[in-house]
Amino acid sequence: MSRRIKQFIFVGLMALSIFSTAVNAEGIKIKSFELEKVDNDWLLNATFQIELSPGLEDAVQKGVVLYFQTDFELTLSRWYWFDEKPSSAQRQARLSYQPLTQQYRIASEGFSFSAKTISEALQAVGSIGGWRVIDNSQLDPSKAYTASLHMALDLSKLPKPFQVNALSSREWNVSSDWFRMPFSAGGSNLIKR
Structure with a gap:
C-alpha cells in the first residue's frame, strides 16, 4: 500500500473518531442509580448527565418547552411465560425558558426550580431523589429481580411542527440507554459510575 493511501486512511479515521466523539457528547447518560429502603417503601435516587445539541438549546431559548420522561421498571424473570412486572413508575420533568427573567424553569412532581444557565437547569432535570417506586409488600425476599431505569x-x-422535525432529525431524539441492575429486597442496591 502506498504512503499516500495510508495517510488518506489515517486522516479519514481521525475525522471519523472526532465526529463520533461529537455525536456521543450529546444525549443522556446515567451517572448513579440507587434504590434505598425507607420504612415500607423503596426510594430511587439517580443522577443523569444530559447534554443537548446547540439546536435544542436554541429552541428552548426561543420558547419551546421540553419534557423529559423517566421510566422505572422492576421485573422478575420467568422461564415459562413473559416476565412479571411487580412495579413500574413514570415521572416527567418540564424545562422552559423565561425571557423576562432570563432564567430557566424546571418543574417536576410539584417541585419547581429556577436556574440561570442551561447547564444548571439540565443538572436539576437529571437529579432524582426520594422517588417512591416500590412498595415492599410487592416483593418476595427470596426472589431476584431486575431494576431498570431510562430517561428520554x-x-x-x-x-406539532417540532414533532415533524423530530422525526427527521437525530438531534431531537435524546435518550439514555436502559440501565439494568440486579435487585433483591434484602441486599445493597447501589450503582455508581
Missing part, C-alpha cells in the same frame, strides 16, 4: 426527551409533548 418526550417527543409527543412537543408542538
Whole structure:
C-alpha cells in the first residue's frame, strides 16, 4: 500500500473518531442509580448527565418547552411465560425558558426550580431523589429481580411542527440507554459510575 493511501486512511479515521466523539457528547447518560429502603417503601435516587445539541438549546431559548420522561421498571424473570412486572413508575420533568427573567424553569412532581444557565437547569432535570417506586409488600425476599431505569426527551409533548422535525432529525431524539441492575429486597442496591 502506498504512503499516500495510508495517510488518506489515517486522516479519514481521525475525522471519523472526532465526529463520533461529537455525536456521543450529546444525549443522556446515567451517572448513579440507587434504590434505598425507607420504612415500607423503596426510594430511587439517580443522577443523569444530559447534554443537548446547540439546536435544542436554541429552541428552548426561543420558547419551546421540553419534557423529559423517566421510566422505572422492576421485573422478575420467568422461564415459562413473559416476565412479571411487580412495579413500574413514570415521572416527567418540564424545562422552559423565561425571557423576562432570563432564567430557566424546571418543574417536576410539584417541585419547581429556577436556574440561570442551561447547564444548571439540565443538572436539576437529571437529579432524582426520594422517588417512591416500590412498595415492599410487592416483593418476595427470596426472589431476584431486575431494576431498570431510562430517561428520554418526550417527543409527543412537543408542538406539532417540532414533532415533524423530530422525526427527521437525530438531534431531537435524546435518550439514555436502559440501565439494568440486579435487585433483591434484602441486599445493597447501589450503582455508581
